[in-house]
Amino acid sequence: MKPCVFVTRPILPGPLERLAAIAEVRVHEGEGLLSAAELRAQVTGIDALFCHLTDIVDEALLEAAGPQLRIVANYAVGYNNIDLDACRRRGVAATNTPGVLTESTADIAFALLLAVTRRLVEGDHMVRAGEFNGWAPQMLLGHEISGKTLGIIGCGRIGQAMARRARGFGLSLLYTQRKPLAGDLGRELGLEYVSLDELLEHSDFISLHCPLTPETHHLLGRTQLARMKREAILINTARGPVVDEAALVEFLQKKELGGAGFDVYEHEPQLSPGLAELDNVVLLPHIGSATVETRRRMGEMVVDNILAALQGRRPPNAL
Numbered sequence: 001m002k003p004c005v006f007v008t009r010p011i012l013p014g015p016l017e018r019l020a021a022i023a024e025v026r027v028h029e030g031e032g033l034l035s036a037a038e039l040r041a042q043v044t045g046i047d048a049l050f051c052h053l054t055d056i057v058d059e060a061l062l063e064a065a066g067p068q069l070r071i072v073a074n075y076a077v078g079y080n081n082i083d084l085d086a087c088r089r090r091g092v093a094a095t096n097t098p099g100v101l102t103e104s105t106a107d108i109a110f111a112l113l114l115a116v117t118r119r120l121v122e123g124d125h126m127v128r129a130g131e132f133n134g135w136a137p138q139m140l141l142g143h144e145i146s147g148k149t150l151g152i153i154g155c156g157r158i159g160q161a162m163a164r165r166a167r168g169f170g171l172s173l174l175y176t177q178r179k180p181l182a183g184d185l186g187r188e189l190g191l192e193y194v195s196l197d198e199l200l201e202h203s204d205f206i207s208l209h210c211p212l213t214p215e216t217h218h219l220l221g222r223t224q225l226a227r228m229k230r231e232a233i234l235i236n237t238a239r240g241p242v243v244d245e246a247a248l249v250e251f252l253q254k255k256e257l258g259g260a261g262f263d264v265y266e267h268e269p270q271l272s273p274g275l276a277e278l279d280n281v282v283l284l285p286h287i288g289s290a291t292v293e294t295r296r297r298m299g300e301m302v303v304d305n306i307l308a309a310l311q312g313r314r315p316p317n318a319l
């Protein structure tokens with residue numbers, strides 16, 4: 001009997017064909033999310049789960065799947081939706097898609113930085129609303145980014161890709177994470193290692209690129225937001241719960257922060273009350289990795305991981 005793979009949401013066609021050669025592939029074709037109960041009902045007896053960052057993979061789901069489940073393969077680099085300990089206890093491999101979405105996510109972070117500082121979205125709305133009545137010397141004044149300081153929180157692949165972009169735009173760079181980068185990498189990228197507090201106090205722009213873990217949950221809470229410069233702009237393309245979103249809304253409302261560019265939300269897809277009413281924010285619907293090229297590569301990577309597990313090999317991106 002062929003092994004069975006369940007895919008929780010449809011992906012770009014292509015990668016699944018390689019799986020279909022050796023496995024029965026079932027794709028949930030419906031619009032939107034499966035609830036936890038629907039997901040549990042779908043996974044019974046499967047050998048591999050092809051899941052998305054919107055699927056919670058916990059003890060209950062693994063239990064519902066049963067003992068023949070070999071792999072939970074996440075179509076994302078972030079894997080805070082997966083209970084890794086529960087997977088380990090059951091001998092189920094878990095994998096992610098590192099590296100292939102680095103450039104696309106850094107592009108979105110940089111695009112948000114430019115969009116907020118130069119008020120791109122407000123400008124677009126103005127033109128479409130027929131309110132552009134010709135050039136004016138004080139219309140939509142934003143702020144320059146060159147010569148300013150960008151603080152990068154979490155300097156893995158995506159944080160480093162953000163640093164490379166920022167250097168090209170003439171920004172000075174600070175970063176913080178648990179340990180400084182190894183070897184000469186930090187120096188080569190023009191990055192200075194500082195504490196979180198120093199970064200918060202000295203940065204004009206702050207961009208989050210750390211994973212969501214118990215340690216980074218609300219890494220930026222009220223106390224940290226209060227340390228930031230009043231004009232500072234916060235960019236989040238990592239995970240929503242890294243920021244206390246309700247506190248952020250308050251700081252933005254009181255003009256105790258300059259602005260924000262968000263691609264991810266604490267209670268995604270819900271927004272904290274007040275966030276969408278602010279004019280100093282740009283809000284995107286979690287599209288950091290949403291390019292045709294990246295999503296193709298992510299699909300291939302998930303399939304490589306599943307094929308390895310089904311063939312008894314160690315998946316290349318085992319966590």
Ligand code: GLV
Nearest residue numbers: 075076077078289
């Ligand atoms: C996207 O958010 C990812 O983690 O891949």
Ligand code: GLV
Nearest residue numbers: 098099156157158
């Ligand atoms: C992404 O691939 C990262 O680890 O930053």
